[in-house]
Amino acid sequence: MQAIVRRLDDFFQLSARGTNVRTETVAGATTFLTMAYIIVVNPAILSDAGVPFSGALFATCTAAAIGTLLMGIVANYPFALAPGMGINAYFAYTVVLTLNYDWRTALGAVFISGVIFVFLTLVRVRGMIVDAIPSTLKTAVAAGIGLFIAFIGLKNAGVIAASPATFVTLGNLTAKSTVLALAGLLVVGALVARGFRSALILGSIGVTVASIVLGIAPMPAGVVARPDWHSTLFQLDIGGAIKLGLLDVVFVFLFVDMFDTIGSLMGLGQQSGFLDGDGKMPRLTGALVADSTATVAGACLGTSTVTTYIESATGVSEGGRTGLTAVVVAVLFLLATFFSPLAGAVPAIATAPALILVGVFMIRSAVHIRWDDLTEAIPAFLSIIAMPLTFSIANGLALGFIFYPLLKLLTGRGREASPIVYVLAALFVLRYVYLGLG
Numbered sequence: 001m002q003a004i005v006r007r008l009d010d011f012f013q014l015s016a017r018g019t020n021v022r023t024e025t026v027a028g029a030t031t032f033l034t035m036a037y038i039i040v041v042n043p044a045i046l047s048d049a050g051v052p053f054s055g056a057l058f059a060t061c062t063a064a065a066i067g068t069l070l071m072g073i074v075a076n077y078p079f080a081l082a083p084g085m086g087i088n089a090y091f092a093y094t095v096v097l098t099l100n101y102d103w104r105t106a107l108g109a110v111f112i113s114g115v116i117f118v119f120l121t122l123v124r125v126r127g128m129i130v131d132a133i134p135s136t137l138k139t140a141v142a143a144g145i146g147l148f149i150a151f152i153g154l155k156n157a158g159v160i161a162a163s164p165a166t167f168v169t170l171g172n173l174t175a176k177s178t179v180l181a182l183a184g185l186l187v188v189g190a191l192v193a194r195g196f197r198s199a200l201i202l203g204s205i206g207v208t209v210a211s212i213v214l215g216i217a218p219m220p221a222g223v224v225a226r227p228d229w230h231s232t233l234f235q236l237d238i239g240g241a242i243k244l245g246l247l248d249v250v251f252v253f254l255f256v257d258m259f260d261t262i263g264s265l266m267g268l269g270q271q272s273g274f275l276d277g278d279g280k281m282p283r284l285t286g287a288l289v290a291d292s293t294a295t296v297a298g299a300c301l302g303t304s305t306v307t308t309y310i311e312s313a314t315g316v317s318e319g320g321r322t323g324l325t326a327v328v329v330a331v332l333f334l335l336a337t338f339f340s341p342l343a344g345a346v347p348a349i350a351t352a353p354a355l356i357l358v359g360v361f362m363i364r365s366a367v368h369i370r371w372d373d374l375t376e377a378i379p380a381f382l383s384i385i386a387m388p389l390t391f392s393i394a395n396g397l398a399l400g401f402i403f404y405p406l407l408k409l410l411t412g413r414g415r416e417a418s419p420i421v422y423v424l425a426a427l428f429v430l431r432y433v434y435l436g437l438g
Helices: 002-012 021-035 038-047 053-075 087-096 103-122 125-132 135-157 176-193 199-213 238-244 247-272 284-301 312-317 323-336 348-368 374-390 393-410 419-437
Strands: 081-083 160-163 167-170 306-308
Touching: 002 021, 002 323, 021 199, 021 312, 021 323, 021 348, 038 053, 038 081, 038 087, 053 081, 053 284, 053 306, 053 323, 081 284, 087 103, 087 247, 103 125, 103 238, 103 247, 103 284, 125 247, 125 284, 125 419, 135 160, 135 176, 135 247, 135 312, 135 348, 135 374, 135 393, 176 199, 176 348, 199 348, 247 284, 247 306, 247 312, 247 348, 247 393, 284 306, 312 348, 374 393, 393 419
Parallel strands: none
Antiparallel strands: 081 306, 160 167
8 A cells, every 4th residue: 555655656746746645635526526516517408409418427427537537647737627617508509409500510510629629739839828828817817717616606505696687696695505505614614714624525525415414405316327328429420510611610619618728727727836937837738638638538428528627726725736636536537427326416505615715715816916007907807807707717818818918009018918919819809709790
């Protein structure tokens, strides 16, 4: 056993990063719990487009396991991947149900976009984009993701709700589920404040058990289920996607995955302390290869675009600092293909306290923004506020990218923005013009 621990220490550089096997394992379990909803939610969305639910569930777990394992082994980062929320809705409700393409053809478009991801990563185009992001926007992305992830937590807890008059309003604070979520936040917050390292995962488990006992969440429908690996495996229609010329669909898949992943990696890297003195992220190519390869694998398995998950921040907050955290998440996703009823039993309110607290941790990066320089402050603020309000990391990053070079240019400081930033700003503008016209 000690020999195994030593090998893990050497491979993942645990001691060098001030961590150990126990901490990484707890961090991985914490990340998995906050992501467990995707095991059921993604298949439910894809099934509306005709994808077999059981096959989509197997594809979701397996694609997440492949991408997360690659992130851990190749890049040695504690970040997890899974089919992205938002882009799966675009896949189901726009590409299939509105544009009337078959789900197999849509998977072919996802595959093509994934191949393009891999190519752009290997020729370092994606790396150049990440390195070109101004430091103020990298800091803003971390803060914006903090607000975004806290917004999700508050929504899942029922503290905030939709409103036709004000868009967002206060939820029903007397509802049993909301009271339980807030009680969990209070207890977990107190434990974290007292330095209890496993507070986030224990809080999620505790709220899950309490919600079942109180009748807020149903008992698991079972424990073990046979994986359905055959109904969606290699069902994608690449030829159909090429023949029908789904260039606009491929572009959306490409655009959203690229900038969601870039935003997530920058935000998580900032929180974890992985960015170097120049604001660059070591082993970035490995992280991007994991992301792009997972999308290709996911299309072959039967699911929509795979991306890096901001819920990885919960594991980082529990002390996860190496790829061993990601490996633990990958193993749990593989096990979930057999124990899907149990994994899917974790209610949204159970992870709400962890998400809200992670938002608290990540918003602290905003203190490093140069608020006295409006050419820096305005783009940063727009990035931060747009992420939760548009429910998109990519949109927040886009607004920052558009305003940053324009403000520099209009104030006679245009050389402070790199040429790549100007090119990306133009591409973002063209994307929104295209979407507006479409």
